[in-house]
Amino acid sequence: MSDIKKVVLAYSGGLDTSVILKWLQDVYHCEVVTFTADIGQGEEVEPARKKAIALGIKPENIFIEDLREEFVRDYVYPMFRANAIYEGEYLLGTSIARPLISKRQIEIANAVGGDAVSHGATGKGNDQVRFELGYYALKPDVKVIAPWREWDLLSREKLLAYAEKHGIDISKKKNGGSPYSMDANLLHISYEGTVLENPAAEPEEDMWLWTVSPENAPDQAEYIELSYEKGDITAINGVAMTPAQVLTELNRLGGKHGIGRLDIVENRYVGMKSRGCYETPGGTIMLKGHRAIESITLDREVAHLKDELMPKYAKLIYTGYWWSPERQMLQGLIDASQATVNGWVRLKLYKGNVIVVGRESKTDSLFDPNIATFDEDGGAYNHADAAGFIRLNALRMRIAANAKLKRG
Known part of the structure; x- marks a missing residue:
């Protein structure tokens, strides 16, 4: 030593x-x-x-x-450009x-x-x-x-x-402090230990520090508008903010409306299962908003590829491989996908819910109302083309069905 x-x-x-x-x-x-x-x-x-x-x-x-x-x-x-969540729920705070x-x-x-x-x-x-x-x-x-x-x-x-x-x-902490093992930063606060070590026990209401219960959240919904540049939030309700200011304000709004509580049993990297509770109000809003702006600005196959890669990316962060070459390689791909993720998203916050009510990208939107409309589209889309598309995609299934018929 x-x-x-x-x-x-x-x-x-x-x-x-x-x-x-x-x-x-x-x-x-x-x-x-x-x-x-x-x-x-x-x-x-x-x-x-x-x-x-x-x-x-x-x-x-x-x-x-x-x-x-x-x-x-x-x-x-x-x-958050990657929409990363671990095991379907945890926002990796x-x-x-x-x-x-x-x-x-x-x-x-x-x-x-x-x-x-x-x-x-x-x-x-x-x-x-x-x-x-x-x-x-x-x-x-x-x-x-x-x-x-x-x-x-x-x-x-x-x-x-x-x-x-x-x-x-x-x-000594005020009022004797919390009985839980806690970790906090600008993205979240976590709770482990004591009563939470029994996965069947409901967390006590006074454990939660950042969010009101959805039952006690305001009865009036609140609308907010998030502005995006290259996949990052740059303004809330038209007011330009730094990244830390954005997350601080979204935490305030989410906490006010009972958004972002999570109770999970997760698989730790060292091999054991662990029950933890988390509050991630701002991050929950960020995830919903980002997926909404991507929905009109990302190509279908790019969006689907991101969704396929996301669990791998999230696991790398969860298990500590942020500085690994594979995470950095994935980050380069993810960041490249965000060049067109520009515009705004309107969200409604109400009793624990984040509801997308509108999104727009004036220069990068791939949503074409002339093609998507249920009204006459003026020839923008030829319905007859779908017949050949369907028959070609059904070809392998038709061949398999004929072979099955021959076998009796």
Whole structure:
């Protein structure tokens, strides 16, 4: 362990990472650099600075950064161009944040001469894989310290005892805090543990923090209009916004109308099934809107190919392969498909539902009303052409049917 001189720790200032900070000092006898990212988790990040200083970290070794714009612009938006969902439901809110945190940790390690990085992910979860695949992809020779795979502090009680023994200040959350294991960023908030470990038990209503229940949402529907350029939302109701501003506003609107709650049992990469609940109000609106604008701007076969590739793309993100060559190759294909995804979509938000009520693209629409009309089309489409089209497509089935008749 003595060969590690300086380690960059992904540090939130909470119980786990505060214990890890002290543990690294005591076990590895190395200099610790802390990195705290604001990716829209909704909690003040500056207190992490005070806690790090109290644990002996030099001010110049404390990095606290606002990454909200980069997170949405370079990670969330590219993922939503693909309409990515894992196992048919999960919008990948935790998964998509890990590549950014990994990247900044490695960049900081390079800048300060760090020879190792560390994280607080447990040995049972997906995050250890996501973080470490990112580390190795960006700095192949980096050393990784994963305390949860090394120490014997495998319960909250042991962590609290360690903190008390070493004088680590663990601030109590308001009202005693949440009993759930939670992770939040600008895209979503997740809940695991306690009562949720029984997949038959309904989540308690007061667990949900971002959304009202659909039953208590406004009785009046709200209409919004999303403007798109190359597949990305650039304005809401005609007001231009940055990517982070877009997601923040859609979270507010979705939360107000009870949109984006999810309760699933998912298949973790490490092999176990896990029950989790998620709130993704803005992302749920984004997915619905994006598919609507694509419906009139993408060629049929391009749209179908995207749908075929999407599960593979989503799985790559879920399992931590954001920096892999195959994900980057798929991203190039997806981004190329978005050149014509321009226009606007009108949505109705009502009691947990996102309803598409209109869409238009003045320059890139492939919807031709002269051909699609049920009225006379002036010869734009020859109905008689369909007969040959159908007979040709039926040819193989006709041959098979004749062979079956001959067999008796």
